[in-house]
Amino acid sequence: MRSHKFTGALALLLFSSLALDSADAQSKSPTPRFGKPIAEADIAPWNIDIRTSDGKGLPIGKGSVAEGKALYAAQCVACHGESAKGGTMYGTMVGGIGSFTTNTRVLTPGSMYPYAPILFDYVRRTMPMTAPQSLNNDQVYALAAYILNLNGLVPDNAVMDAESLPKVMMPNRNGFIPDDRPDTMATQCMTDC
Amino acid sequence: MQTTDVTRGPRSRSVSATDNAADTSSPQSQARRRFLRRGVALAGATVASATGIAAARAQKLEIPQSNLEMGRIIEPNAYGMPSKFESRVSRRRTDVFVNRQNWSDWSMTPLQDQLGIITPNGLFFERHHAGVPDIDPDKHTLVIHGMVKQPLKFSMSDLMRYPSVSKFYFLECSGNGLTDWTKAASTTVQQSHGLLSCAQWTGIPVSTLLDEAGMDPAAKWVLFEGADGSGHARSIPIQKVMADTLLVYGQNGERLRPEQGYPLRAFIPGWEGNVSVKWLRRIKVSDQPWNLRSETARYTDPMPEGKWRQFSFVMECKSVITRPSGGMKLSGPGIYPIEGFAWSGNGTIKAVDVTFDGGKSWREAALEEPFLDRCLTRFRYVWEWDGGPAKIASRAVDSTGYVQPTVAQIAKGRALVGFVQHHNGIFPWSVSASGEVKNAVA
Numbered sequence: 001m002r003s004h005k006f007t008g009a010l011a012l013l014l015f016s017s018l019a020l021d022s023a024d025a026q027s028k029s030p031t032p033r034f035g036k037p038i039a040e041a042d043i044a045p046w047n048i049d050i051r052t053s054d055g056k057g058l059p060i061g062k063g064s065v066a067e068g069k070a071l072y073a074a075q076c077v078a079c080h081g082e083s084a085k086g087g088t089m090y091g092t093m094v095g096g097i098g099s100f101t102t103n104t105r106v107l108t109p110g111s112m113y114p115y116a117p118i119l120f121d122y123v124r125r126t127m128p129m130t131a132p133q134s135l136n137n138d139q140v141y142a143l144a145a146y147i148l149n150l151n152g153l154v155p156d157n158a159v160m161d162a163e164s165l166p167k168v169m170m171p172n173r174n175g176f177i178p179d180d181r182p183d184t185m186a187t188q189c190m191t192d193c
Numbered sequence: 194m195q196t197t198d199v200t201r202g203p204r205s206r207s208v209s210a211t212d213n214a215a216d217t218s219s220p221q222s223q224a225r226r227r228f229l230r231r232g233v234a235l236a237g238a239t240v241a242s243a244t245g246i247a248a249a250r251a252q253k254l255e256i257p258q259s260n261l262e263m264g265r266i267i268e269p270n271a272y273g274m275p276s277k278f279e280s281r282v283s284r285r286r287t288d289v290f291v292n293r294q295n296w297s298d299w300s301m302t303p304l305q306d307q308l309g310i311i312t313p314n315g316l317f318f319e320r321h322h323a324g325v326p327d328i329d330p331d332k333h334t335l336v337i338h339g340m341v342k343q344p345l346k347f348s349m350s351d352l353m354r355y356p357s358v359s360k361f362y363f364l365e366c367s368g369n370g371l372t373d374w375t376k377a378a379s380t381t382v383q384q385s386h387g388l389l390s391c392a393q394w395t396g397i398p399v400s401t402l403l404d405e406a407g408m409d410p411a412a413k414w415v416l417f418e419g420a421d422g423s424g425h426a427r428s429i430p431i432q433k434v435m436a437d438t439l440l441v442y443g444q445n446g447e448r449l450r451p452e453q454g455y456p457l458r459a460f461i462p463g464w465e466g467n468v469s470v471k472w473l474r475r476i477k478v479s480d481q482p483w484n485l486r487s488e489t490a491r492y493t494d495p496m497p498e499g500k501w502r503q504f505s506f507v508m509e510c511k512s513v514i515t516r517p518s519g520g521m522k523l524s525g526p527g528i529y530p531i532e533g534f535a536w537s538g539n540g541t542i543k544a545v546d547v548t549f550d551g552g553k554s555w556r557e558a559a560l561e562e563p564f565l566d567r568c569l570t571r572f573r574y575v576w577e578w579d580g581g582p583a584k585i586a587s588r589a590v591d592s593t594g595y596v597q598p599t600v601a602q603i604a605k606g607r608a609l610v611g612f613v614q615h616h617n618g619i620f621p622w623s624v625s626a627s628g629e630v631k632n633a634v635a
Binding site (some may be wrong): 031032088114133 | 297337347402416474475477479483484486496499502
C-alpha cells in the first residue's frame, strides 16, 4: 500500500512537472502572425464607409438637386419610378413623414433615415444595382440632394457636400431606442393556461 | 419499440440520478414514471400491429431488381448528389412575399425534410442583397484597419494557416416568419420558418487577427463589409467581436458555398443572420457605430409611439414543430411522432413543451442530444391522435430561463405593423378531423 502511494505521489510529481514543462513550451511556441502590413492610403479605394451621425468619411465633391434630378431620370427611374414614387422593382422613396404613429408606417429615406449621410453611403456602395460604385462623388451628392428635396427636407436650390449633408435635420433623428429585450415575461404554464 | 429511441432531455437525465437515490416523490420522478408507462403502452401497440402483419402474410415478397443486377459504377471524379427520388427536397425562393427581382431576395430551407440538426449545404437558406458573387479565393483579400496599430491585409492562404476552430451554430434571418405574425400567410414550415439553418462552421476567431493588428483600447465598434455588389456592411459592438465572433471559410466539412460567402464570411453566433457578413473583405475598427441603412432603415423593430428598436441583434429562444407541419396530412387516428427544432441565441435549450389544445395545456417533450450552445436542438413527443380537431404547437425554454412567448405576449411591448423582424412567437398548426395540417396563425 505504502509503496503504491509513494509511486502514485512520484508519478503525480513527475506528471505535474511535465505539465509545467509543456505549458512553458506552449507559451514559448511562436504566435502565428500572417498579416501583411498595408498603408491606409492603399486601402483608400475600399474605404467607402461613412459614419453617418456626423458624416465622417464623406469625400470631397458636391451635387445639386437639379443635377440629381437629371441623373435620376437617366439611371434610377426604371426601377424606382417617376419622382421616386415607386416603380417596377421598388416602392416609394418619398413621403411617410409622420406615418410612424399610424398603422401604416411608410418607410422612405425621408421618413426613416436618422442621418442624411446614409443616403451617400448607401447610394455609393449599392447603386445603380447593375453597376454599383460606378457613380462619382459629385453624382452621389447630387442624388442625395434630389431625394432629400423630393422629401421636402432641402430646398430646390440645395447643394450637398461633406459639410452640408450632415447638417440636414432628419425627422426620424430621435426615433431609435436601444435593444431592451427580453421584453416578454412568458411563464412555463402547463395546465389551465 | 418506437419509444426506445426517444432520447430524454436534460431534465429527464438528471431525474435518473434522483431515481437511484430513491427520491421518487419529486414531480420530475413522476414525469419519468409517466414517460415509462407511455413507453410500455406504445411497445404493446407495436406488438399488436406486428401480429396483424403476420396474419396478413399471404403474398410472397418479390426480390427487388436492385438485388439482381450491378448498380451504377463508382464515378472516377464526382460530387455526390442526393437520390433522384429526393428531388422535391430543395430550397425555395419566397413565394409568400414575392419580390419583383431576384438579386435582393431570399430562398428558404425545407425544414419539413430536415432530418437532423445539421442543414445540408445545398439546402442552407439564402439571403442576398445583390445576388451571389463568384469570388476567386486566390484573388480575395481581407483588410483590417481603422483604430489599430498596424493595418493588415490577409490572403485566403494566410488566413487558412492559423489554427482553426469548428463550432456548431444555427443561423437565422431576423425576418424569419415576418409574413405570419397575425395572419396565416405561409402554407409550409419552409415558408414560415425556412430562414433558419444550422451547420458546423470552421474558421478562426476574429480576436486573433485584431490582436495581431493591435487594437486601440478606445475601440468600441467594428464594421464588417462584404465584397458583393451591395457592399453589405454592419456595425458590431467590440465585446461581441472579441468574445466569440469567427471568420469562417468552412461549413459542414467543406469550403463555404458561394451563397454562404465563399471564400470568407463573418459568423456571429446567436445573432441575426444579417450581421454575419458574407464575402468579407474589410474589417474597420472605430469608437462609434456607423448607423448605416442596414441598421437604421432596415433590421430595426417597430415599437409603440412611432419608435424603432435598433441594434436588436440576438435571436431569442424559439421552436417550431416540423413534423407534422403545414401541407402534411395524417392518415387517420393513431400514433404520430411530433418533432421539431428549438434554438436560442442566448444559450442552450433546457426544455420544450408541446400543446394539442392550442395552448390551454402543455406536455413536456423529450429533447435529443447534443444540447449545444446556440445550435438547433431536436425535440420529440409521441402523440396518440384521437381523430378530433387539434391545435398543436411547441414552446421552448432556454438556459437563461427565458420562455418562448406567444405573439400576443410579444405584441404587448412592440408594434406589429409592416415588416416586423425578430418573430420568435409560438407557432400553431391545426389538425382537422380529416388529418389536414394547416397554418393556424390567427
